Amino acid sequence: MTSTTTTPARRLGRRRAGVSEPGAGWALVFIAPAVIGLAALYLWPFLSTFVKSFQDVPAFGPATFVGAGNYTALLGDEEFWKAFGNSALYTAIILLGVPLAVVLAALVEQAGRGRAVYRVLFFLPVVTLPVAVGMVWRFIYNGDFGLLNTVLAWFGVHGQFWVADARFTIYAFGVVGIWMSLGINMIILGAGLQAVPKDLYEAASLDGAGRVRQFFHITVPLLTPSIFFVTILSVIGALQMFDLIFVMLRGVNNTALADSKTIVYLFYEKAFVQFDQGYGAAVAIVLLIVIMIATAVQFRLQRRWVFYG
Amino acid sequence: MTRKWTAAVALAAATAMLTACSGGGSGAASTEKVTLTYANWSEDQSPAMEQIAAEFEKANPDIDVRIQTLPWTEYWSTLQVGAAGGTAPDAFWMLADHFREYAKGGQLVDLTESVKSAGLDLGVYPKAVTDSYTYEGKVFALPKDFDTNGIWYNKALFDAAKVAYPDDSWTWQDVQDAAKKLTDKAKGVWGIAAPIDPQGGYYNTILQAGGQIIKPDGTASDFASPASVAGLKFWTDLQAAGVSPTLKQLSDTEAVSMFENQKVAMYFSGAYWAFRFHNNAGLKGKVDVAPLPQGVKRATVTSGIGNAGYAGSKHPEELKKFLAFLGGTKAAEIQAATGTVLPAYQGTQEPWLKAMPEFDLKVFIDAIDYSVPLPVAGNAAEWQGLAAQYLAPAWDGAKPVEQAAKEYQDAVDKVLAKR
CATH class of the missing domain: 3.40.190.10 (Periplasmic binding protein-like II)
Known part of the structure; x- marks a missing residue:
């Protein structure tokens, strides 16, 4: 290498490339696994999904470009809009779990010695396999022999077929979804709670504010950054719901399935049952856009209600 | 200069480690041992599949068969993605209602010649099942078992x-x-x-x-x-x-x-x-x-599972040999004796009947006479x-x-x- 002829400009160029920096070679070696992993597992699938969404992709064999054909088909597809509506309803139900998590997190925080026990109890569903959760709830919801209807019957209430009747399925999923996400939300909120200065509460009680008042005027405002974070995560997670349907409705002839599909279930069905991967990819891209819009809107709105100290 | 070399060597070493982790190191064995994978979706039947594989390996010491049991809920999506991406198992169970997509897509090994050279008579299987694994006159899977209704x-x-x-x-x-x-x-x-x-x-x-x-x-x-x-x-x-x-x-x-x-x-x-x-x-x-x-x-x-092979397999000859074995009497007898399924091979069903004498199971075999293949299109x-x-x-x-x-x-x- 002709090392002595480096002009400043050249040096600058090479530095920008970052290779001649001392130790840069090692840096490359060390970040390579992460970069390769990220590229192979996220970037490449995303790009190939994006490309496929403009193609007609048969189960096997070469794909052909069809322009925006998949997207126009999708926007005119009654099934897609139904799935979209189901996902939106499910997301709305899951959001009801956020205030619930705030209240419970605050209560658990005050539980004193039993705190650890409560945390474990609420966190267990989070670390349980969603498939196992789905199976258990399928039994709980069983119209004839389920636990829920047995309990309802004690109070003289005639139970329904919660996961075999399309009028109830999304709500039934919502209850399970809230139950599953409560634990993780409470952990995040609990961390936020611990950052609330204790002297604020002392000052408030000296001024005569009761527990409830303290909750609404100290805890909630100071917790808004955590609440915001939890809300963002909940919306994204809810829009991606798939496993519960897959486990709870895939009977031999579940008649509620047709009316209970979510966007991701529709994606699965198009791409892996009907072998229409182009259409499936378009569904996935539309979902990505929906999630991006939902998140952007929340970031815009947070200026009005999130309080950063 | 030296630094660059060290970096390059380290990178090479890292890559080597990665590949070593992911691959079954072929090693320096003098006679190359071929590994075939054989996928199914039944926990119940995988012991019988293991037995069949062991029996095959005994006769073919240079071939190693690995049984892969996938959950039913993931079987077809895994197979489809594998076939499209070139990583499908070598041999796998097939069903009539999925068969046509795979045959049409050129994903299955054509067994027409192997059947002839192995001296297999397709007449030993219920015709309705054989028919459902024939596409445009070519045989792409050999019947493993069959079922009729009662x-x-x-x-x-x-x-x-x-x-x-x-x-x-x-x-x-x-x-x-x-x-x-x-x-x-x-x-x-x-x-x-x-x-x-x-x-x-x-x-x-x-x-x-x-x-x-x-x-x-x-x-x-x-x-x-x-x-x-x-x-x-x-x-x-x-x-x-x-x-x-x-x-x-x-x-x-x-x-x-x-x-x-x-x-x-x-x-x-x-x-x-x-x-x-x-x-x-x-x-x-x-x-x-x-x-x-x-x-x-x-x-x-009537329908039955078929044993099919992946067209993209790296060992087509060994694969055909294995599939022919799966279609033969030995494999059928092992299945019958374990009582798990009704083997498709004619005359090997007796042990299955005897395994559960309390049921009038002959009903299912008699039904072959008036059976019609599961509709596929x-x-x-x-x-x-x-x-x-x-x-x-x-x-x-x-x-x-x-x-x-x-x-x-x-x-x-x-x-x-x-x-």
Whole structure:
């Protein structure tokens, strides 16, 4: 290498490339696994999904470009809009779990010695396999022999077929979804709670504010950054719901399935049952856009209600 | 300069480590040992598959067969992604309703020549099963097992209601009458399970009524013909009479579970339940099986798993050898002896019958004579997936059967018209 002829400009160029920096070679070696992993597992699938969404992709064999054909088909597809509506309803139900998590997190925080026990109890569903959760709830919801209807019957209430009747399925999923996400939300909120200065509460009680008042005027405002974070995560997670349907409705002839599909279930069905991967990819891209819009809107709105100290 | 070299060497070393982790190191063995993977979806049957693999390895010491058991819920998506991406297992189980997509897509090894050179006679398998794995005159999978349908019935419930057991003289009317007598609402017992079940249920009755499911050229379905409607009505009548659990009940608790829990007295289904009922202590001495009833004629659909090979396999010759072995008597005998399934190879079924002498299992073998292959056309998995949605209104009584059948037929035809 002709090392002595480096002009400043050249040096600058090479530095920008970052290779001649001392130790840069090692840096490359060390970040390579992460970069390769990220590229192979996220970037490449995303790009190939994006490309496929403009193609007609048969189960096997070469794909052909069809322009925006998949997207126009999708926007005119009654099934897609139904799935979209189901996902939106499910997301709305899951959001009801956020205030619930705030209240419970605050209560658990005050539980004193039993705190650890409560945390474990609420966190267990989070670390349980969603498939196992789905199976258990399928039994709980069983119209004839389920636990829920047995309990309802004690109070003289005639139970329904919660996961075999399309009028109830999304709500039934919502209850399970809230139950599953409560634990993780409470952990995040609990961390936020611990950052609330204790002297604020002392000052408030000296001024005569009761527990409830303290909750609404100290805890909630100071917790808004955590609440915001939890809300963002909940919306994204809810829009991606798939496993519960897959486990709870895939009977031999579940008649509620047709009316209970979510966007991701529709994606699965198009791409892996009907072998229409182009259409499936378009569904996935539309979902990505929906999630991006939902998140952007929340970031815009947070200026009005999130309080950063 | 030196630094660059160190970096390059380190990078090379890292890559080598990564590949070493991921691959089965082929090592420096003098005789290259070939590994074939063989995928299935049944925990129950994987011990038998292991035995078959071991038997094959004994005769072919240079081939190593690895059994891969996937959960049913992931089997087809895994296989499809694997086939498209070049990483599918070498040999795998195939089903008639998925077969055409794979054969059409050129994903399966053509076994026509291997059958000839191995001296295999396709006549030893039920014709209906062999036919369903033949595409454009070429054989792409060899039948592994088969199943036909019968009436599984609960003798204790029949005795309690003083109804004579079903036998081969039974007609449709006998089933309807018996179901009414067997139903005891107070005890929570129904005469029969009438789900929207194609293979065990309405395909058989459509054929028995003289109808057909798919028109012979495979371009259109025939659900709305008068005979087919009659075949569907067999089931909707049972629903209307209240002698079966409702669709919602059957969605929550599958028909087979209802039968096992002794909530229903009759259940039309396949030979594949024999092993499960045999192992259920609560049903001991209570269950038997009879032929399906006659409509205008006798009929049952039949299907079976086929053993197929991946066209992208790196070891096509060894793979063909293995598939031929899977289609032979040895593999069939191992399956029969373990009692798990009814092997497709003629004359090897005796041990299966003897493994569960309490059931009249010969019913399923006799049924081969009047069996019809499970209908396949286009993407069968897709249009069959629409059945529950379109036929439910007929089962619920919300729509006339004729109308629901017509709407389902139109939906199926739309799928068949694609591509």
